[in-house]
Amino acid sequence: MEKVLLVRYTEIHLKGLNRPYFERALISNMKRALHGLDPKIEREQGRIYVRGISEERFDEALDRLTRVFGIHSISPAEAVDKDWETVVQAALKLMEKRLSSPDAGTSFKVFARRSDKRYFMNSDTINKELGGRVLERFPELHVDVHKPEIKLSVEIREKAYIYCEEIPGAKGMPTGTAGAASLLISGGIDSPVAGYMMAKRGLTLSAVHFYSYPYTSERARDKVVELTKLVSRYAGEIKLFLVPFTDIQMTIYEKCPEKETTVLMRRLMMKIAERIARGEGAMALITGESLGQVASQTLEALCVTNDAVSMPVFRPLIGFDKDEIMDIARRIGTYETSILPYEDCCTVFVPKHPVTKPKLDELRASEARVDFSEMIEKAIADTEIMLIK
């Protein structure tokens, strides 16, 4: 008997002739996620099988795969020879294990699938025969074909695969199949969630963070590195760019109207991020903005920041409430890190009454008062790059 992870994938099957490309990307992402566990990964008839994982690291492998985009669900299965009595014994053993948990339930159904059409029983017969054997062994159970609490699945292929669990995967598209984009990451709750959501649609991420050394602390920086690491558990390797922003910020505060400082700051962040993105071959920016959440996220303010760049800006959270964003942050494990209370570059110098309805021509005029080009060059030149994986 061998333990195998049986992986089903999501929308990939819709992609027609591109299908092999998506499948290859998914398998390569799975291999990376399972790095160090010596997996043997095989693709076969719309399924992916992961073999060769040692018993003690099986759960870890399963956990890691639940964060790989493109996977619909995963079943830990027993692979045995197709000899009928062997199949029955393995199935009974699996049922016994399942029933040892207190909330296992009392109803079941057998789901047989016979890909090996030469097998001596057809699916229907397998259902009946195996159902009978299960009832014989566990008389306290009953069959419920409509809403079974336990789904005992048997697939007859080159071997027989038996399982009764189907663990949901991360869904989405394999990372890397949709191109690359750069995420503006702050250290708050929203931006890591935005990055996660776009990686889920198949984007490879790089991340750009602005900090105000020495006015923001080393811990604020560690926090961003940690958040990027948490996102990379889903999104794979992320190149993180740490951009020193103090000079630009101070110049804005000295030379430009105070209530416009936040929006101007964001325009310059977008410009720098776009430059970095282009250098990385990224074709879009990602932000965690949500309409109306704060003064700089009103429609007017978004128009003004959008105007600073020519790349598309993806804002996957634009229609989400804060509560909804927090729910996702908790689910993907970034929330606890996001709420650590450090000043970040956006809170160090903040106007008391930021403009909520900035006018584009006024803001362009304010920005034109200062020649930022040299400062932008210097910020990019002094940017520190970290590879997060």
Next chain:
Amino acid sequence: MIYFDNSATTVCLDKAAAAAKEYMLEKPFNPAAAYSAAVKTERDLNAARANIASKIGADPGELIFTSCGTESNNTAIFGSLKAMRGKTRVIISPVEHPSVYEPAMELKEQGYDVVFAPVDMTGRVKLDGLAALMTPSTGLISIMHVNNETGAINDIDGIYAMMKRLAPECLLHSDGVQAFMKEAPVSCDMYSASGHKLHAPKGVGALYVRRGVRVKPYLMGGGQESGMRSGTSNMPGIMAFNAAVEDYALNRAAYRERILAVKERLYGNLKRIKDVTLNSPPMGEGAAHILNVSFLGVRGEVLLNALSEKGLCVSTGSACAAHKRGRNRVLNAMGILGERQDGAIRFSFSHFNTVDEADTAAQMIEEQVSLLRRFRRR
């Protein structure tokens, strides 16, 4: 680097480190073992106990070694109430260290009537307000000796005398972590101390329990510390603690003078900066080693980061961030709010500091404050 954060922790004294090393390398014996080398170690342990106890006028049998101030506070609070019957009220001050405040919150969960003694703007407990809370059902009062944020000194002797009159069955615990060796010993039923605030290494503390006071142990096991605190005796830590205490005892007057000079010099310099307010008691009234001031119009954490880059280590009175503004429990209770809370910085000194450092630090602070004020919220 200028280190003005000695209330967080202190550098270990050479003598203390040497003592620790001796008991790690040359005398690594478990004092509870039976052979003669171990018996000698046990004698050293008891001599250290007697020496440290004598500094607060206690008998050796009244002093328990622990792992830290937090353990001492937890043991005193939970252990004494566990050994008591029929008492429902616990009084603490609202400005206690978390290692007293959090246990009190846990007691509240368990159904105790936990009440807070009123404090003034420096964090000093008001005696009449405290007296009004003392009822026959009061089992425990825990009031810190020296406030770790402002250096305000509580009149523990006065509180003890008052308690004996108004609630004679009640026990008084005092968290002396910031006061031990630095202030004159006080009368109370239980008193906590910590080694690393006094140039001993981290990981060793002590709890005084007056003879006759019943305290249930927190850790049970081999019965060390007369059954009050099981666990193999931390000989390196305890002997280093003893060396640090001995050094302080010998030099107390000189150390105090030096520390006070640094504090007064720094405050003298800082008060020349515009819009600086003193959160500590007036010069000459509080503990010599703590100075808390607010720089109005500046965010404490931002100033701290800027000073850190210049090589000056201080601490914020308020761990404030944009979304946690105004949530500093201690400063709130003192009525230090708004800009004053946001801009609060604590400086804490040791005898290793110099007045020159106070001058250099003041200059750095002045520069950073005026720079940051240019960008203040207008």
